[in-house]
Amino acid sequence: MVEVPKGVPEHLWSSVIELLDTDIAPFLPYLPGRLEILYEDPGEGRMGITRFKMDHNELERRRRFRMGPGEVVILLHPELIDDPALRDHTLVHELLHASGLLAHDSLHSDLAEKIAPAPTLKNSVVLQRMRQRVLESLPERTWLCGNCGHAWERRRVTRPTRCPKCARPFSPASK
Ligand SMILES: [Zn+2]
Numbered sequence: 001m002v003e004v005p006k007g008v009p010e011h012l013w014s015s016v017i018e019l020l021d022t023d024i025a026p027f028l029p030y031l032p033g034r035l036e037i038l039y040e041d042p043g044e045g046r047m048g049i050t051r052f053k054m055d056h057n058e059l060e061r062r063r064r065f066r067m068g069p070g071e072v073v074i075l076l077h078p079e080l081i082d083d084p085a086l087r088d089h090t091l092v093h094e095l096l097h098a099s100g101l102l103a104h105d106s107l108h109s110d111l112a113e114k115i116a117p118a119p120t121l122k123n124s125v126v127l128q129r130m131r132q133r134v135l136e137s138l139p140e141r142t143w144l145c146g147n148c149g150h151a152w153e154r155r156r157v158t159r160p161t162r163c164p165k166c167a168r169p170f171s172p173a174s175k
């Protein structure tokens with residue numbers, strides 16, 4: 001029986017251990033029992049964050065010697081509770097950091113995409129809400145194309161017939 005860290009769905013954990021080995025993810029074997037997952041706002045508009053108790057140099061040293069990273073906490077934004085697909089994607093992103101893939105390189109993003117792909121706008125209430133906030137923050141005098149997302153300044157009162165970027169018949173994004 002594989003030990004699964006508390007708060008991590010079993011299917012995600014099995015994909016993580018299937019795709020990672022201790023060469024690329026030396027902290028992986030240490031995570032069960034030492035990893036805590038909390039639903040708390042990580043701040044700065046982020047959806048998730050991984051916190052180690054050790055500083056970066058100490059972590060690098062422990063990576064080299066295949067030692068454990070000590071206690072690790074992953075914070076996930078409480079909004080993610082309503083959005084399983086984005087929750088899984090964010091959680092896997094952070095689990096990879098916690099396992100020892102500290103950098104945002106292509107290995108990190110390829111693995112995250114493979115284990116739990118980022119949802120499309122259509123499939124994610126949180127991404128839709130984020131987009132809505134962007135729309136609401138745009139100045140009033142802006143047209144926003146509902147097709148390609150291009151925004152441009154309103155110079156005339158009449159609605160443009162075509163989007164200057166994608167040239168599709170103009171339908172404004174809903175506000
Ligand atoms: Zn990250």
Ligand SMILES: [Zn+2]
Pocket residue numbers: 145146147148149150163164165166167168
């Ligand atoms: Zn357009």
